[in-house]
Amino acid sequence: MxxxxxxxxxxxxxxxxxxxxxxxxxxxxxxxxxxxxxxxxxxxxxxxLENYIQVIEESMFIRWFINSIIIALITTLSVVFFDTLVGYIIAKFSFIGRNILFILILSTLMVPTEMLIIPWYMMSSELGWTDTYWGILFPGLMTGFGVFLMKQFMEQIPEDLLNAARIDGMNEFAIFFKIAIPQVWPAISALAIFSFLSNWNAFLWPLIVIESSSLRTLPVGLSYFSSGEAESQWHLIMTGATISVIPLILVFILLQRHIIKGITLTGMK
Structure with missing residues (x-):
C-alpha cells in the first residue's frame, strides 16, 4: 500500500x-x-546581473516588451469579448443558418496559419496596415477555437434562468453581462490564458508585417540576438527569454484558480 x-x-x-x-x-x-x-x-x-543590464541598456528591449504587452492585452480582451458574445448567440438564439455558421467557424480551425500569411499580408498592404500595430493585431482579434469553447459552456446555462431575467425586463446585453458571463468565468479564464499565451509568443506574423525596429514584439526582438546584431550571444537570449516569461507566470497565477474551479464544477455536474 x-x-x-x-x-x-x-x-x-x-x-x-x-x-x-x-x-x-x-x-x-x-x-x-x-x-x-x-x-x-x-x-x-x-x-x-550584467546580462540584464546589457539587454535593457544596449537594445530596445523595453520597447519590445511594451509592444508585446499592448498587443497581447488588446487581442486577449477582444477575443474574450467577441468570442464569448458569438458563443452566447449561437448557443442561446435560434435563427436561420445557425448550424451552418457554426460549422463555418469550426472549419477555420482546419486551416494552418501558414496558409493565411499571404492573404493577410496582401490585405495589410492594400489597406496600409503594414508596419503598424493594427497590422499585427487584426488576425488575432477573434478565434474559432474561442467561439467553440464558449458555445459549449454557454449551452450549460439553464434557459429558465435567462427567461426569468427577460420576464424581469432585462435586455439581452444586460442578460449577457450580468447572467451569462458570471456562469462561465472558468471558461473565460481559460480562453484568456490561451489567447494571451498565443499572442505573447507570436513570432511569424509580426516578423513578416513589421519593418521598424521600434514596433518589434518581444519574440521578434529576441530573434535578433541570434543574428548579426548580437552575434548569437546566448547569455542575452536567455536573459531576454527569462524576463519575457514573467508576464506569463503572472497571468497563470492570477487565473489558475478559476480554471481549477471550472474543472471541479464540471466534474460535480
Whole structure:
C-alpha cells in the first residue's frame, strides 16, 4: 500500500523535474558571464546581473516588451469579448443558418496559419496596415477555437434562468453581462490564458508585417540576438527569454484558480 501511494508522487516529481529543467537552465544561463555559458554547472559559480543590464541598456528591449504587452492585452480582451458574445448567440438564439455558421467557424480551425500569411499580408498592404500595430493585431482579434469553447459552456446555462431575467425586463446585453458571463468565468479564464499565451509568443506574423525596429514584439526582438546584431550571444537570449516569461507566470497565477474551479464544477455536474 505504501508503494502504491509513493509511486504516483514519485512519477509526478520526475515529470516536474523534466519539465522545469529547461526553465531552470534558462535562468541559470542568464546569470552567467559569457565565458561560462557552456559550463554544465546549473548553479553559476560567479552569478552576475550584467546580462540584464546589457539587454535593457544596449537594445530596445523595453520597447519590445511594451509592444508585446499592448498587443497581447488588446487581442486577449477582444477575443474574450467577441468570442464569448458569438458563443452566447449561437448557443442561446435560434435563427436561420445557425448550424451552418457554426460549422463555418469550426472549419477555420482546419486551416494552418501558414496558409493565411499571404492573404493577410496582401490585405495589410492594400489597406496600409503594414508596419503598424493594427497590422499585427487584426488576425488575432477573434478565434474559432474561442467561439467553440464558449458555445459549449454557454449551452450549460439553464434557459429558465435567462427567461426569468427577460420576464424581469432585462435586455439581452444586460442578460449577457450580468447572467451569462458570471456562469462561465472558468471558461473565460481559460480562453484568456490561451489567447494571451498565443499572442505573447507570436513570432511569424509580426516578423513578416513589421519593418521598424521600434514596433518589434518581444519574440521578434529576441530573434535578433541570434543574428548579426548580437552575434548569437546566448547569455542575452536567455536573459531576454527569462524576463519575457514573467508576464506569463503572472497571468497563470492570477487565473489558475478559476480554471481549477471550472474543472471541479464540471466534474460535480
Amino acid at each position: 505504501k508503494t502504491r501511494k509513493i509511486l504516483p508522487y514519485l512519477l509526478l516529481i520526475i515529470g516536474a523535474v523534466v519539465m522545469l529543467f529547461p526553465f531552470i537552465w534558462m535562468v541559470s544561463t542568464s546569470l552567467k558571464a559569457p565565458v561560462d555559458i557552456f559550463n554544465l554547472n546549473i548553479i553559476p559559480e560567479n552569478p552576475t
